[in-house]
Amino acid sequence: MLTFGEMLKQASHGTVTQAYSGPIALRDKLAHVPHRKLNAEVLFVSVEQATAEILPLIQARIQDLSNTSD
Numbered sequence: 705m706l707t708f709g710e711m712l713k714q715a716s717h718g719t720v721t722q723a724y725s726g727p728i729a730l731r732d733k734l735a736h737v738p739h740r741k742l743n744a745e746v747l748f749v750s751v752e753q754a755t756a757e758i759l760p761l762i763q764a765r766i767q768d769l770s771n772t773s774d
Contacts, residue, residue, distance in 0.1 A: 705751060706734040712758075727754050 709731020730750045733742065 705730055705747065705754070708754060709734070726750065727758060 705727065709727045709729075713728050713731060727750065730747075
């Protein structure tokens, strides 16, 4: 999730969309908060949400980019 959030942060170029705000905030917590203070349930829900809601958006964007380069 740290890497995933960092990729989203870089891809958003400073304009964080609502869809990406949760994973980017989680990335910030993973990077800056001691791990013993993180809630495992929050991490689990965040990963589930990223898989269900955000990953399809990323896959669609990759597909769009692939189609425009043809």
